[in-house]
Amino acid sequence: MITLHGNELVVTCATENARIRTTITSDDMTKVTHQSGEVFSLAGLYLVTSYAKASGKEQSELATAVLVWSKAADMETGVDAIDMNTDRALLIRSVGENIEIAGTSADETISLYNISGQQLYMGKSTTNATTIPVALTHGEVYIIKVGEQSIKYKF
Numbered sequence: 001m002i003t004l005h006g007n008e009l010v011v012t013c014a015t016e017n018a019r020i021r022t023t024i025t026s027d028d029m030t031k032v033t034h035q036s037g038e039v040f041s042l043a044g045l046y047l048v049t050s051y052a053k054a055s056g057k058e059q060s061e062l063a064t065a066v067l068v069w070s071k072a073a074d075m076e077t078g079v080d081a082i083d084m085n086t087d088r089a090l091l092i093r094s095v096g097e098n099i100e101i102a103g104t105s106a107d108e109t110i111s112l113y114n115i116s117g118q119q120l121y122m123g124k125s126t127t128n129a130t131t132i133p134v135a136l137t138h139g140e141v142y143i144i145k146v147g148e149q150s151i152k153y154k155f
Helices: none
Strands: 001-007 006-012 020-023 028-035 047-054 062-070 089-095 098-102 111-114 119-124 128-132 143-144 149-154
Touching: 001 062, 001 089, 006 047, 006 089, 062 149, 089 149, 098 143, 111 128, 119 128
Parallel strands: none
Antiparallel strands: 001 006, 020 028, 020 047, 047 062, 062 089, 089 098, 098 128, 111 119, 111 143, 143 149
């Protein structure tokens, strides 16, 4: 399972002694072999895919997610700049026919649009993972807006 703990990416597997192979794709490709629960630091927009393999067992199903790491910009108030100093990561993944978003603050506005710009969902986030309860089509591209941040996501 691919999750976020704070602003750190964590990939876990329930199978004891399984080695996890994670591929992180962006402008340059990174492959990391690691133990379950180990964290690694990233910056940018990444496609994360992982699978696990234990001795004498079948390879697990492929888990995928999109990780968006953003550095908050300073906010101009018209009087002085306020340093928001809040870097954060958003993890977006498919769960059945829905999208789940982790890394949000409580009560942030989340909107979902299809590629034509039609709004499919608007709601508030939770401090943990927020599931967008809209049945989506695999292979389609959607626009997710969290607060003022927009992300293109292929479901």
